[in-house]
Amino acid sequence: MKKLFLAVALAAFLPAVCEAATLEFPSDEPIASITIPDSWGPKETASGIDATSDDSAVYLSIDVADDKSSDKVIEDVFAFLDKNGVKIDESSQKESDGELNGMPVKNLDWDGTDKEGSVNIGLSILSPGAGKLLLVTYWGSKGTQEKHQSELIEMISTLKPAG
Template sequence: MKRMLVLAMALAIAPLLAPMFGPIRAEAATLEFPSDAPIASVTIPDAWEPKETISGIEATSPDAAIYFSIDVASDETMDKVIDDAIKFLTDNGVTIDETTKSDSGDVEINGMTFGSIEFDGEDADGPVEVSLGFASPSEGKMLVVTYWGTKETQGAHSKDLVAILKSLKPAK
């Protein structure tokens, strides 16, 4: 099953399971982006070393198994933001197998409809999963979520990934 579909299902049942496991204790920062005129916010564990980029936020898991970014696009810049995300992946040695493309369907996250497309791929470490996710926090704005995860070790980060995605919301 594809990673984003699993994350979407986990988001759906997380409120039911939360009382059994208690709060997550990891230190995390809530980042609004872009900082000069925020349109969204997300909470990312400090250990992932989140940082603001020219067009959004990026972070990498402590073991470097997972990379993700959230970029802000407008109707006019959407194609360029997607092209830049794919170029980033290929520039970093990721080969995407377009024949494996699948659509995860939509899920609601904090009032935003979130959908993604997934691909299998390969990088220097072996098989990877790649996805591009999309959510609209406000009229004319789109969030483009780029995910690149090593298949062998990405499962160890499911809890963090669900919490990160669940924290994504439009800025107030």
């Protein structure tokens, strides 16, 4: 995930995302927006949005939280991964800090496994405004996720505060 955010700078040199819409979420009171290709099947969830690559190699979700709900939302992220058979290797944790479109970012990355084999897992915490958080969850299958790297870079480069 760290490489993903660092590579966002390259997105300016990539072709535009085809057949994609910019989604503002949550729809009733937008906090942020992102452009995701239609082929990823983006949809609004109870706490944000999610999308999966057409070959299911990569899952991406962005959940909205505030100071009071952030712990619960993070618990829900890990419960979702566990429910889907994702096992995190805690000893592989890497942390980094950065910035994306003016938002401070804290990245946590791990290696792990799922029913298909080895995976990368990432959780990035961004702050689009005072008291608001975006929790970006990434889960990608090693060996097949790489072909989606340019799409991911382009999508993440469009993540920004609503308004």
